[in-house]
Amino acid sequence: MVKINGTDCDMDGKTVAEYLALAGYNPKLVAVEKNGDIVPKAQYDTAVLGDGDTVEVVSFVGGG
Amino acid sequence: MDNDKLIIGGHEFHSRFILGSGKYSMKLIEAAVRDAGAEIITLAVRRANTKRQESILDFIPEGVTLLPNTSGARDAGEAVRIARLARELGCGDFVKIEIMRDSKYLLPDNQETIRATEILAKEGFVVMPYMYPDLNVARDLVNAGAAAVMPLASPIGSNKGLASKEFIQILIDEIDLPIIVDAGIGRPSQACEAMEMGAAAIMANTALATAGDLPLMAAAFRQAIEAGRKAYLAGLGRVLTRGASASDPLTGFLRD
Incomplete structure (x- = not known):
């Protein structure tokens, strides 16, 4: 299982782009972090998610 | 006045009003930016939501500098992480550091803010730290590579105005970086007063978001900030400690 934005997802073996x-x-519109390191957009097709990975997918929202 | 520029990290701005984008409809952003005359707008970074198909970036006019904040960060490490993600989102190198450990008063953690400033400045960010106004901390932020210092006027979102006026004045007098008053400014008159004191710019969000007519209040802030800036550049008239001083000639009275 891959923990994505706090939720366990069955995405083992999928690339970031696929997810x-x-x-x-x-x-x-998003930035992706895997196990604390940013995944550059150029690597979305090659970065593979695996069991135990923690992923954050973020975007801009209104704020002060 | 045309040559009066605000310079932050080598970037030139003519507007001295930094606009927040929180707590109001994205549809109002364009009018708010226009009527505020703003050239910088703040944003926050949060976990993305696939249901949210609209991007706030689509509502921000072209040419406006994006200033992502690190809200939600509880220590320097989290702030650095958020700043790097914000840069990856493709908005440039500006970052407003915001580190808070409590959610009741939302006061900035000055020590962690110094640490984050040092790390991010070394990574090439234009670092604008939000801080509790303290001269020693401001000096540390200068040494850490900050591009501006952003002291709070009063607690975030309170609209209470210049509660920390004396201490902000000390920063204005002693720190050779733009002092941008951030948080707590609730009325145009308070923004004007901070500008008269010599603040370089004003950052406001809640004052507009909670106003009856947001674009109109943005226009009011713009005028107040410009008025305060002009007054500062003009040099305020002196204040008498006691007594009065006639504005009219003391001769030629219509009596013997």
Whole structure:
């Protein structure tokens, strides 16, 4: 299982690009962090998610 | 006045009003930016939501500098992480550091803020730390590579105005970086007063978000900030400690 934004997801073996597409994210509007390190957009197609990984997918919202 | 520029980390701005984008409809951002005359707008970084198909970036006019904050960070490490993610989102190198350990008063953790400033400045960020106004901390932030110092006027979102006025004045007098008053400014008159004191700029969010007419209040803040800036540049008239001083000639009275 991969913990994505705090929720366990069955995404083992999927690339970041595959996960973003499956979940319905626009990859241009998000940044992705895997196990504390940023995944550059150029690596979305090659970065593979594995069991035990922790992933954060973030975007901009209104704020002060 | 045309040559009066605000310079932050080598970037030039003519507006001295930094606008927040929180707590109001994204649809109002364009009018708020326009009527505020703002050139910088703050944003926050949060876990993405696939249900939210609209991006706030689509509502921000082109040419406006994005200033992501690190809200939600409880220590320097978390702030650094959020700043790096914000940069990855493709908004440039500006970051407003905001580190808070309590959710009741939302006061900034000055020591952690110094640590985060040092790390992020070394990574090439234009670092604008939000801080509790303390001269020693401000000096440490300068040494850590901050591009501006952002002291609070009163607790975030309180609209209570310049509760920390004396201490902000000390920062203005002693620190050779733009002092941008952030948090707590509730009224245009308070923004004007801070500018008269020599603040370099004002950051406001809640004062607008909780106003009856947001764009109109943005316009009011803009005028107040410009008025305060002009007054500061003009140099305020002196204040008498006692007595009065006539404005009219003391000769030629219509009597013997």
